[in-house]
Amino acid sequence: VAVADGLRAWTILKEGHYKVDLVLTEVMTPSLSGIDLLSKIMGNDVCKNLPVI
Template sequence: PQPQPQPQAHGVRWEKFLPLRSLKVLLVENDDSTRHVVSALLRNCSYEVTAVSNSLEAWRILVDLNNQIDLVLTEVVMPGLSGIGLLSKIMSHKSCQNTPVIMMSSHDSMGIVLKC
């Protein structure tokens, strides 16, 4: 008897699970050195990064529908409009409310954690 040919296993390639385009991250951080370091880390991970130093700049970018931001990464404590204030505006705006937001802080205060 002739041996039957074995069907070839078709493995799943991990590339199928990657997004078709790089994600656009809006980084909001008032500290220059932190902003540069986090931007570099994100770009090294193939994210497209727009980095700004305050929440008002971030808000202008978010409401401009041409930007198509996929994720906001924002410092909690900033002068002027805080990260929490920005989060509140995002959550109440029809075109932005489904944009994921990650809050970050160098402060270890439990009060800040609970506000987020």
């Protein structure tokens, strides 16, 4: 699933409608940085073990 910004990526991850095996992100993304996205992923019990590049 490709999205245009970090906030949309986080929304998709937390809704869980898609099976996501890996997150590929940039450090500088609109609305939610890649660093902030990583922090949210690591703090979420459901997706904290999801690989992030």
